[in-house]
Amino acid sequence: MKDLGTLRYFLELEIARNDTGITLCQRKYALDLLTETGYLGCKPSSTPMEPNLKISKDDGEPLCDITSYRRLIEKLLYLTVTRPYICYSVNRLSQFLAAPRTSHLQAALRILQYIKRTPGQGLFFPSSSTIQIKAFSDADWGTCPDTRRSLTDPNINYEFCVASLESDSSSHSAKNLQQLGQIAIELDQRNVTSTTSYTKRLLKSKKNNLDPFVKAALQDCLELYSDAIPTLKEAIEDYRNGHYDDANVKLSSVLDASTTCEDGFKEKKGVVSPLTGRNDDVFQLSAISLSIINMLKK
Incomplete structure (x- = not known):
């Protein structure tokens, strides 16, 4: 041999x-x-x-x-x-x-x-990391005009879910699941807005001396999150009006934006994403909102 x-x-x-x-x-x-x-x-x-x-x-x-x-x-x-x-x-x-x-x-x-x-x-x-499986499922199958199926089943960190919702005082007075879902989407909107502002500061700061690849990846992320802000605004309006399928699609696109942003930094070996924590927060908050929508539709 x-x-x-x-x-x-x-x-x-x-x-x-x-x-x-x-x-x-x-x-x-x-x-x-x-x-x-x-x-x-x-x-x-x-x-x-x-x-x-x-x-x-x-x-x-x-x-x-x-x-x-x-x-x-x-x-x-x-x-x-x-x-x-x-x-x-x-x-x-x-x-x-x-x-x-x-x-x-x-x-x-x-x-x-x-x-x-x-x-x-x-x-x-x-080569040096703890074994931890993370996964998500795209959640806009519920809008499929052929099957009307919903396969929303994201892998959510439930400790993060509880901590995030408890951090918003309005969640303590939520009377039903519908109100809790709106709070979750609004938290996601604030998080995306904060991430967009943070990314702008990173790009404008003269102290960072960013690598050209990292700068290009950050610009891509800024574009993704800038588009996500009006998308979430529309998702909140759809959710309030009971248009859960439309809200589902818009939240799915925001969830995808977080993963696309994070994946962009992996194109070059040795590059560490400065947005990992924020991308994960957006992913989790979007997944929480999608899960609540799925429960409301059942």
């Missing part, structure tokens, strides 16, 4: 390791996919799917060439091996393989624009 040495490339997976840990990515695979589809020079997108997109099996015109759509989704599914944050979008579109339409293809091409933004992004397994 021959020793082939340290594993570096296998089945389109690129493996790199050093003292800090192991990185898995599919950069070459992603770039090949962009080249094959003619999207190598496309305009990058900050999200894999439009936040307010409600897609169904009857949207748009039937595709003449369904084979190309199926091949594209097949390749995107393999890309989720190292990019789990596109799983929801890809799996959602894979439901239309039998009879894809123009709207489904446009949504799939949006994912390619998102991949163009960070083609080398992947997974990092640190």
